[in-house]
Amino acid sequence: MARERNRRPEFMRRPVETQNIGFCPFCPGNEKLSKEIRRYDSQNGWQVRVVANSYPAMQVEGSVNRSPHGLFDSVSGIGAHEVVIETPEHNEDLPDWNREHSILVWKAYRERMMDLERDFRLRCIMMFKNSGTMAGAGLSHPHGQILASPVTPPAVEQMLDSAYAYFGEKERCLLCDMMAQELSEGYRIIEENESFVAWLPYASRLPFECWVAPRRHAHSFARARDEELIVFADFMKSVSRRLKQALGDFDYNLVLHTSPNRSSDIRMHEQWRTLELHYHWHIEILPRMWPQAGCEMGNGIFINPIPPEEAAAFLREV
Ligand SMILES: [Zn+2]
Numbered sequence: 314m315a316r317e318r319n320r321r322p323e324f325m326r327r328p329v330e331t332q333n334i335g336f337c338p339f340c341p342g343n344e345k346l347s348k349e350i351r352r353y354d355s356q357n358g359w360q361v362r363v364v365a366n367s368y369p370a371m372q373v374e375g376s377v378n379r380s381p382h383g384l385f386d387s388v389s390g391i392g393a394h395e396v397v398i399e400t401p402e403h404n405e406d407l408p409d410w411n412r413e414h415s416i417l418v419w420k421a422y423r424e425r426m427m428d429l430e431r432d433f434r435l436r437c438i439m440m441f442k443n444s445g446t447m448a449g450a451g452l453s454h455p456h457g458q459i460l461a462s463p464v465t466p467p468a469v470e471q472m473l474d475s476a477y478a479y480f481g482e483k484e485r486c487l488l489c490d491m492m493a494q495e496l497s498e499g500y501r502i503i504e505e506n507e508s509f510v511a512w513l514p515y516a517s518r519l520p521f522e523c524w525v526a527p528r529r530h531a532h533s534f535a536r537a538r539d540e541e542l543i544v545f546a547d548f549m550k551s552v553s554r555r556l557k558q559a560l561g562d563f564d565y566n567l568v569l570h571t572s573p574n575r576s577s578d579i580r581m582h583e584q585w586r587t588l589e590l591h592y593h594w595h596i597e598i599l600p601r602m603w604p605q606a607g608c609e610m611g612n613g614i615f616i617n618p619i620p621p622e623e624a625a626a627f628l629r630e631v
């Protein structure tokens with residue numbers, strides 16, 4: 314934490330800009346430009362479309378081959394890379410959707426993730442969303458991505474290792490304990506209901522970085538029940554509206570951290586045997602106000618000018 318005098322929460326708000334859309338391949342009328350995997354319709358046309366990424370990081374066809382290159386190792390890029398076009402409306406993102414639409418979007422993510430989990434080659438199925446140029450989005454139309462990979466990404470592995478080590482020592486879930494502490498202290502909580510909690514984590518990397526998790530211990534988003542998903546959709550809408558009210562038109566990354574795919578080769582992962590007990594799914598919303606620079610990229614040290622306690626107090630009031 315390194316406070317700068319003029320970086321107070323109330324000065325972080327960015328004005329809402331009306332953008333000239335120009336040509337958008339995700340807007341209705343341009344469906345032929347993408348290879349459709351799944352579509353969710355209403356009587357007014359499609360509401361959500363899942364399409365293949367035109368510049369995929371992974372390919373579905375083939376087998377997973379692992380090979381050495383001297384000191385190094387490589388794995389063939391087998392996997393899946395899908396884009397979820399979350400709405401036909403170019404300028405309506407998460408805070409703007411109505412209730413029914415929010416539920417549909419999260420159900421679409423759950424369905425795609427459940428489907429990809431059937432492929433035992435895929436070890437980790439990740440969902441993320443880049444919104445705005447500062448967050449690395451190539452297109453401004455609201456969309457998210459699903460990336461399924463044959464390896465466990467390093468950041469996911471680190472998180473799984475910590476959760477497993479904590480469970481080994483205490484026989485309790487790390488995130489359940491973290492949430493209980495946040496709720497008892499209260500400083501960093503921004504919203505809670507009977508099923509979900511949203512808080513700004515201790516010593517957060519970024520100003521207004523926000524985590525959302527189910528109160529009930531649950532390891533997998535893909536296995537969330539319908540009634541939970543409905544409450545989750547409402548809750549996410551409310552949290553994102555709060556952030557929008559505070560920050561204006563903010564750029565952000567949203568990352569869903571969920572259990573790795575247990576139907577992949579579990580013999581490789583002794584630690585995955587207790588996943589249901591030690592891992593807890595959650596969402597991270599990462600507002601992006603400025604680009605990551607050398608200190609973050611080179612050292613993994615994030616300099617945050619607004620302590621989460623102060624940002625949370627501000628968010629509770631908006
Ligand atoms: Zn569009």
Ligand SMILES: [Zn+2]
Pocket residue numbers: 486487488489490529530531592593
């Ligand atoms: Zn838990």
